[in-house]
Amino acid sequence: MKIPIHTPSRSYNVHIGQGDLEEAIKTYQQFIVERDKVIVFTDENVWRIYKDAFTKSFPFPFSVFVMPGGEACKTFEQYLAAQTFLLEQKCTRKSMLFAFGGGAVGDLTGFVASTFMRGIPIIQLPTTILAHDSAVGGKTAINHALGKNMIGTFYQPEGVIFDIEFLKSLPAQEVRSGMAEVVKHALISDMVWLQELMELPPMFNLDDEKTMGYLEHGIRVKANIVAQDEEEHGVRKFLNFGHTYGHALEAAFGFGKLTHGEAVMIGMVYALLLSEKYGQISRSFTKEFLLFAICNKYPVESVANFNFDELFEFMQKDKKAEDGELQFVLLKDIGKPFTQRISRSECQETDLLLRELIE
């Protein structure tokens, strides 16, 4: 299955398949044979599991750059090490990169690709559910000690190839993390789909067909938004639903301790509470959603590790903050997102409310 992505800077396809990596990569043959070097970026966990399978099915000569697993690859040190590796390999503007891994590998590799010699092509080969979000749309980033994803670019890939066979080895925590972004795509677009997701048996034990269907659905929601607003001046902000409070939690814990999706799920409960005030979301729906999060073992209780002031400091560093006021994505109703400036005192009230509901 192919989902076309159209943005002003580039159009490309997201391919979703199963066990067909080799075939799918071959569809780019003409493009790839014109490159002087092909470099695959991956992380140590993915490479430990898939080195043999990947090497067998990757149909072109390549060199590999292996990074630490997870958020640890989105650092200035890894960025510099990657650039050094490319220079040592004598890469040129005719070289290209593949990002084989989760969102962290994708974000780092995208950033490297967008800046090496002012930009070389990249194809994303996502290996996590979460990466149905991160591999599509062209946001690249590394972290700074003062904030997550603070340094980055908009840079669209040449293509995205999702082989869901790679998802089989995902630990439960990573399934949970990825499904949070699927749920986010449903919350901002489609009540019926959201109800279906909320009725799934706990822990998201999905068969292959369902997995493909949900990835496709999420990618179509994202594709539709980035086609209208590639660089986040307007509607693309809606994709940040749950991320203001979520990123604050993620940063407060120290990147990587709480997964991105776990943090975002808690952030979505927070955003729903705020939406009660500005939209038609009912308290009973927010409670039902919180219960859904708890049943799927999202660690909502982790909020208690920090007080409001600590979290608010991180929220203020959010890229969506303007003139010291926070801009939240809220829902008028399910599928109807909008942005709203929120004062510090409203943030604090909502934080208190969340803590009371969780207790």
Ligand code: NAD
């Ligand atoms: P990740 O890349 O950190 O991967 C999570 C963990 O799973 C890592 O330890 C990794 O080694 C391991 N892993 C990856 N694939 C595996 C597999 N198939 N089997 C077993 N283990 C595997 O995390 P992620 O959740 O994919 O991505 C999170 C990152 O994505 C965050 O940094 C977030 O900021 C970013 N993100 C970016 C965008 C964007 O638009 N660019 C959107 C959403 C999230």
Ligand code: ZN
């Ligand atoms: Zn996210």
